[in-house]
Amino acid sequence: MDEFSLIRRYFAGLTDSASGVRLGIGDDAAILIPPPGHELLMTSDTLVAGRHFPLDTVAHDIGWKALAVNLSDLAAMGAKPLWCLLALTLPSSDEDWLAGFADGLRELSEQHGIALVGGDTTRGPLSITITAVGSAPAGTALRREGAKAGDVVCVTGTLGDAALALSGRAPALQQRLDRPTPRIDAGLALRGIATAAIDLSDGLAGDLGHVLAASGMGAELDAETLPMSEAFALATESAERLTLQAAGGDDYELCVCLPSSRLREARAAVEATGTTLTAIGVISAEPGLRWTRGGLPIDGPQHGYRHFDDGSAAHG
Amino acid sequence: MDEFSLIRRYFAGLTDSASGVRLGIGDDAAILIPPPGHELLMTSDTLVAGRHFPLDTVAHDIGWKALAVNLSDLAAMGAKPLWCLLALTLPSSDEDWLAGFADGLRELSEQHGIALVGGDTTRGPLSITITAVGSAPAGTALRREGAKAGDVVCVTGTLGDAALALSGRAPALQQRLDRPTPRIDAGLALRGIATAAIDLSDGLAGDLGHVLAASGMGAELDAETLPMSEAFALATESAERLTLQAAGGDDYELCVCLPSSRLREARAAVEATGTTLTAIGVISAEPGLRWTRGGLPIDGPQHGYRHFDDGSAAHG
Numbered sequence: 001m002d003e004f005s006l007i008r009r010y011f012a013g014l015t016d017s018a019s020g021v022r023l024g025i026g027d028d029a030a031i032l033i034p035p036p037g038h039e040l041l042m043t044s045d046t047l048v049a050g051r052h053f054p055l056d057t058v059a060h061d062i063g064w065k066a067l068a069v070n071l072s073d074l075a076a077m078g079a080k081p082l083w084c085l086l087a088l089t090l091p092s093s094d095e096d097w098l099a100g101f102a103d104g105l106r107e108l109s110e111q112h113g114i115a116l117v118g119g120d121t122t123r124g125p126l127s128i129t130i131t132a133v134g135s136a137p138a139g140t141a142l143r144r145e146g147a148k149a150g151d152v153v154c155v156t157g158t159l160g161d162a163a164l165a166l167s168g169r170a171p172a173l174q175q176r177l178d179r180p181t182p183r184i185d186a187g188l189a190l191r192g193i194a195t196a197a198i199d200l201s202d203g204l205a206g207d208l209g210h211v212l213a214a215s216g217m218g219a220e221l222d223a224e225t226l227p228m229s230e231a232f233a234l235a236t237e238s239a240e241r242l243t244l245q246a247a248g249g250d251d252y253e254l255c256v257c258l259p260s261s262r263l264r265e266a267r268a269a270v271e272a273t274g275t276t277l278t279a280i281g282v283i284s285a286e287p288g289l290r291w292t293r294g295g296l297p298i299d300g301p302q303h304g305y306r307h308f309d310d311g312s313a314a315h316g
Numbered sequence: 317m318d319e320f321s322l323i324r325r326y327f328a329g330l331t332d333s334a335s336g337v338r339l340g341i342g343d344d345a346a347i348l349i350p351p352p353g354h355e356l357l358m359t360s361d362t363l364v365a366g367r368h369f370p371l372d373t374v375a376h377d378i379g380w381k382a383l384a385v386n387l388s389d390l391a392a393m394g395a396k397p398l399w400c401l402l403a404l405t406l407p408s409s410d411e412d413w414l415a416g417f418a419d420g421l422r423e424l425s426e427q428h429g430i431a432l433v434g435g436d437t438t439r440g441p442l443s444i445t446i447t448a449v450g451s452a453p454a455g456t457a458l459r460r461e462g463a464k465a466g467d468v469v470c471v472t473g474t475l476g477d478a479a480l481a482l483s484g485r486a487p488a489l490q491q492r493l494d495r496p497t498p499r500i501d502a503g504l505a506l507r508g509i510a511t512a513a514i515d516l517s518d519g520l521a522g523d524l525g526h527v528l529a530a531s532g533m534g535a536e537l538d539a540e541t542l543p544m545s546e547a548f549a550l551a552t553e554s555a556e557r558l559t560l561q562a563a564g565g566d567d568y569e570l571c572v573c574l575p576s577s578r579l580r581e582a583r584a585a586v587e588a589t590g591t592t593l594t595a596i597g598v599i600s601a602e603p604g605l606r607w608t609r610g611g612l613p614i615d616g617p618q619h620g621y622r623h624f625d626d627g628s629a630a631h632g
Binding site for chain 1: 388434
């Protein structure tokens with residue numbers, strides 16, 4: 001079966017004509033019409049089997065997660081997702097696996113009206129690279145730079161669920177690891193409000209560190225304010241929470257900075273998208289990341305998570 | 317070293333600001349300004365070690381080829397290349413390898429003024445996925461569909477060199493296999509003239525077959541007219557040439573259809589870009605691919621090349 005037959009067979013529905021698609025899969029390249037007056041946001045992330053997901057992860061969840069990690073990058077830019085390209089390297093043409101993988105990819109892409117417009121299928125060790133393209137009105141995309149002294153640091157949703165699930169101690173949270181929710185609508189809601197944004201793929205401490213470096217700022221974070229799910233609270237002791245919540249990866253929540261005068265407005269806008277926005281600290285002009293608990297300085301995580309234990313480069 | 321440090325260190329010069337790049341590598345996604353009035357062309361191709369290139373290929377040539385196969389797809393659409401994203405999966409952080417790979421990628425990208433605007437680095441079995449983005453004025457991109465009965469079938473350059481090099485019999489042609497030349501300028505020159513186009517990645521017979529299927533047409537090709545290099549002519553017997561030239565992969569030449577009334581104009585336009593355009597046959601309304609030699613029907617290749625001997629899906 002050639003690649004287009006394979007893609008047409010398993011990915012039907014994903015390749016339907018969507019906004020701005022003049023020509024989708026089936027030629028040497030897709031022909032796409034960018035929205036006038038918008039800038040494009042583009043990102044590529046790779047998932048390698050055994051590295052970015054456990055080898056026993058079901059195909060459906062791999063399909064979902066391969067797209068979700070890319071959409072999370074678009075969410076952090078405040079972009080509306082438009083199109084994606086899939087480069088799929090598979091050890092063999094396992095039809096059950098392909099059907100499950102396509103289902104997971106389709107389920108998430110339908111939630112956001114994204115079209116699969118191109119890609120490649122090759123044989124080799126299991127690995128998936130998705131390139132996602134989104135758009136935002138010119139000049140409105142969120143960046144890592146731009147945080148100002150006095151800005152409030154906020155995060156969407158809850159932190160630490162995926163890291164706890166990865167430890168195997170909270171089966172109820174497994175979906176937070178296997179099927180993360182890219183915060184696309186929250187990112188859109190925060191456009192025009194947030195001064196800086198990043199998605200939390202490698203843990204709050206490391207990812208916020210990228211914002212601080214890009215903005216030339218520091219931050220004070222209050223360990224007691226980090227939002228946690230009920231399942232997380234039940235399954236953890238308080239002494240271990242900070243590490244899981246601030247140095248554990250795969251949250252795929254957004255971390256944003258915004259003027260304190262706009263916190264109420266931002267919280268309402270994010271809550272309208274079905275998640276929460278929690279203030280966890282403040283940006284300061286003094287470089288570095290400092291932690292407090294009950295107003296007193298404590299030692300806390302300074303670095304992010306590295307996937308599994310191999311020291312591989314984190315994905316952006 | 318995190319991925320941005322790695323990319324900044326080895327890919328400096330590739331990430332310089334280029335046309336339409338508002339924000340390149342270093343954030344969650346690149347911010348890109350599409351050329352007004354243009355459509356975008358996007359393609360992703362993966363090279364897997366041992367599958368799409370021999371394991372002993374030097375890093376420089378892998379970097380070149382990973383970009384070249386993507387640019388060849390853009391060439392077949394008549395697109396001007398703008399930007400690319402690199403997803404690089406590496407077994408280890410081998411600095412010599414990275415420096416060589418980056419040099420090869422840089423050399424080709426500089427020839428076409430392309431900026432590396434994003435990507436991902438992960439650890440795993442060696443594999444490279446590049447997503448290339450180009451543009452063309454709205455409505456002018458070349459497609460596989462559109463060939464008309466009576467059109468002349470033409471190819472750029474010479475055929476069979478890479479297939480012969482792969483067999484190990486023509487060291488002088490090794491660069492044709494390892495460092496193919498994407499026919500970007502020829503593709504641009506053929507915009508507004510060609511009725512259909514494809515790049516020859518998997519062999520003339522199979523790739524032209526895609527054009528015929530998309531256009532609902534057939535073709536008669538004259539085996540004696542297939543253009544060959546001097547090195548190819550010297551190293552081969554006439555009896556083996558047709559298979560190498562029409563069923564061998566990795567030529568990365570363009571195959572285009574165009575009205576016979578415009579053949580002279582097309583040839584001059586392509587020659588001005590530094591390569592040749594050779595008429596090899598004619599499109600007919602009768603489905604199927606038919607071969608002649610000296611005006612008499614002969615058996616000839618009907619299908620393309622499959623990478624190495626694994627039956628993997630060909631790349632587009």
